[in-house]
Amino acid sequence: MKKYAEMTPEERRAEYAAVKAAYDGQKALGLKLNMARGKPGKAQLDMVMDLSHVLKEPADYMDGDLDCRNYGNVDGLPAAKRLFADILGCKPEQCFVGGNSSLQLMFDTISKAYINGLLHSEKPWCKLDTVKWICPVPGYDRHFKVTENFGFEMIPVPMTENGPDMDTVEQLIRDPAVKGMWNVPKYSNPEGIVYSDETIRRLASMKPAAPDFMLMWDNAYCVHEFDCDFRPFEDILSLCAQYGNADMIYEYASTSKITFPGAGVAVMATSEANLAYLNPIINVQIISYDKVNQMRHVKFLQDREHTLALMRRHTDILRPKFHAVLDALDREIRPLEIAQYNRPVGGYFVSLNAMPGTARRTLELCKEAGVTMTGAGATFPYGVDPNDSNIRIAPSLPPVEELEQAIAIFCNCLKLSALEKLGL
Ligand SMILES: Cc1ncc(COP(=O)(O)O)c(C=O)c1O
Numbered sequence: 344m345k346k347y348a349e350m351t352p353e354e355r356r357a358e359y360a361a362v363k364a365a366y367d368g369q370k371a372l373g374l375k376l377n378m379a380r381g382k383p384g385k386a387q388l389d390m391v392m393d394l395s396h397v398l399k400e401p402a403d404y405m406d407g408d409l410d411c412r413n414y415g416n417v418d419g420l421p422a423a424k425r426l427f428a429d430i431l432g433c434k435p436e437q438c439f440v441g442g443n444s445s446l447q448l449m450f451d452t453i454s455k456a457y458i459n460g461l462l463h464s465e466k467p468w469c470k471l472d473t474v475k476w477i478c479p480v481p482g483y484d485r486h487f488k489v490t491e492n493f494g495f496e497m498i499p500v501p502m503t504e505n506g507p508d509m510d511t512v513e514q515l516i517r518d519p520a521v522k523g524m525w526n527v528p529k530y531s532n533p534e535g536i537v538y539s540d541e542t543i544r545r546l547a548s549m550k551p552a553a554p555d556f557m558l559m560w561d562n563a564y565c566v567h568e569f570d571c572d573f574r575p576f577e578d579i580l581s582l583c584a585q586y587g588n589a590d591m592i593y594e595y596a597s598t599s600k601i602t603f604p605g606a607g608v609a610v611m612a613t614s615e616a617n618l619a620y621l622n623p624i625i626n627v628q629i630i631s632y633d634k635v636n637q638m639r640h641v642k643f644l645q646d647r648e649h650t651l652a653l654m655r656r657h658t659d660i661l662r663p664k665f666h667a668v669l670d671a672l673d674r675e676i677r678p679l680e681i682a683q684y685n686r687p688v689g690g691y692f693v694s695l696n697a698m699p700g701t702a703r704r705t706l707e708l709c710k711e712a713g714v715t716m717t718g719a720g721a722t723f724p725y726g727v728d729p730n731d732s733n734i735r736i737a738p739s740l741p742p743v744e745e746l747e748q749a750i751a752i753f754c755n756c757l758k759l760s761a762l763e764k765l766g767l
Contacts, residue, residue: 344678347761359762366712366755369748374713376749381532381691382740383600386660391602391653397642404638411634417626418618419610423637427610429647430566431596432578437612439622442632445597445609449559450489452593452611455624456522456557457493462590462620464555468493468522477515477524479507481694481722481733483532486525486561490724495522497724502531506538509545516551523557529576530564533694533722533735535687543577548586558583560594566647566654567600569661570688573651580612589614598640600657600691601650608640664738667746668693675754681761693736694722701760702731708756714749 350358398404404411406422418424419440428435441448460467468474476490480499490497498521500511506528515521526546528538538546546558560579568574583592592614598607613621644650669686672695676682684695697705702719709716717735720726736753738746 346678346680347758347765348680350765352767355762355765356767359759359767362755362758362762366708366752366759369752369755370712372713374748374752375715376713376745376752377715377740378737378746378749378753379715379717380740381600381737383604383657384660384664384740384742386742387657387739388603390656390660391643394602394639394643397639398635403642404635406638406641411638414630416634417629417631418622419632420634420637420641422641423608423610423634426641426644426646427596427612430650431562431594431610431612432576433580433594433612436615437580437618439611439613439618439625440632440637441609441611443597443599443605443607443609443636445561445563445595445599445611446485446489448609448611449486449561449593449595450492451625452557452621453489453493453523455621456555459624461555461557462617471520473520475515475518475521477507477512477521478724479525479531480724481533481728481735482525483527483561484717484721484726486527486559487724487726490523490525496520499724502534502536504536506531506536506542506546509542513545513549516549516553516556519552521551522553522555523559525559525561527561527563528579529562529574530567530687530690532563532690533692533733534685535690535692535694536685537574537689540577543579543582547579547582547588547592549588549591551591556591558588558592560592562594562596563600564690565596566650567657567691568654568689569658569665573654574689580614584614590617593617598644601653602640602643606636608637661739663743664741664746665693667743668736668738668750671747671750671754675751676757679758679761682757691737691739693738695734695736696730696732697734697757698761698764699730699732701757701764702728702734704760704763705734705753705756708759709753712752712756714752714756716753 423440424435424438594612597609
């Protein structure tokens with residue numbers, strides 16, 4: 344296959360006509376396919392149905408002498424804290440176990456900083472003229488929406504293959520208005536990058552000018568390998584504590600992609616001092632999260648070992664889906680040199696950089712042919728990708744047959760937009 348950039352205009356016109364004919368054929372099928380969000384597929388949800396049946400007798404609802412059906416323990420069931428501490432490698436006393444969403448816990452922690460101030464804040468952030476926030480890019484669109492919602496000034500920092508560009512981060516934190524940073528340290532969304540030990544050490548040892556800097560550690564994919572064995576990960580809480588930064592770190596995770604995204608359990612892990620400060624403030628808004636669901640998860644997942652065994656079963660479902668996407672890209676796109684993409688071994692996404700200036704057009708063409716993708720620009724603060732290049736592919740939801748159809752259409756859209764850009 345000849346690279347598009349090396350084709351003569353006549354060759355490009357001929358190629359365009361051939362690809363367009365194939366695309367029109369696909370469009371005529373009137374398909375409705377979705378590769379937009381990182382949702383587990385039906386087979387994954389069906390696989391964990393036993394979660395709903397683990398609580399039978401009144402005794403099953405007891406965590407020692409604590410009845411999980413009743414009010415109380417806003418910071419979660421002790422047994423649920425032990426489960427998450429085992430999974431994350433931190434201490435149970437450092438865990439706050441909440442409702443079904445880690446995103447909500449992240450939003451909520453920031454809202455506490457905004458309304459009340461944090462343990463080391465001089466004043467609530469709502470009283471400050473400017474709050475700035477470090478956003479590794481490309482990143483998770485919903486993180487950016489949270490910090491946008493609070494009116495923070497988001498500063499994009501490029502990702503490298505080892506995590507965020509730390510030289511830039513270390514410069515930025517000298518500004519006391521820079522109050523926090525988003526991180527998805529293991530199988531980042533969307534690139535599937537795992538932060539290197541060096542990056543993690545540099546982050547844990549940072550000395551930000553802001554005394555209440557929040558190192559947001561969204562470990563959403565902490566046990567989510569799909570193409571390799573479980574990769575143990577440093578306990579960021581211990582590491583930060585070693586560098587005198589115990590109160591700087593806020594780690595999050597959830598069972599959204601272990602059991603049910605709509606009915607899982609989420610955790611925030613942070614210093615005991617932070618929890619002692621935050622618990623009463625959180626208690627103003629809620630008496631107790633759903634501890635019955637926490638108990639269900641304790642009984643169903645049991646511990647890290649059982650959780651990892653379940654994750655290997657998810658892997659069997661997910662791996663063929665990622666391979667279907669990557670094989671199609673390798674076959675159809677790589678030889679043309681019109682896009683670069685990563686080859687993740689965990690997480691929920693494939694990140695692709697199309698030829699600059701073609702992401703929007705590619706996704707427009709996809710939409711016309713019935714394929715829904717995450718919007719162009721979504722992986723950047725304010726939804727603006729300066730290169731109009733990054734596209735996030737989420738292969739987890741559709742069954743393999745549908746995914747194959749969707750990615751075939753996507754490849755043709757990439758080709759058409761690249762040919763249009765190169766000139767016909
Ligand atoms: C990096 C990241 N964090 C958080 C979430 C959402 O987690 P939860 O369901 O616990 O709110 C997602 C979902 O895709 C994610 O990719």
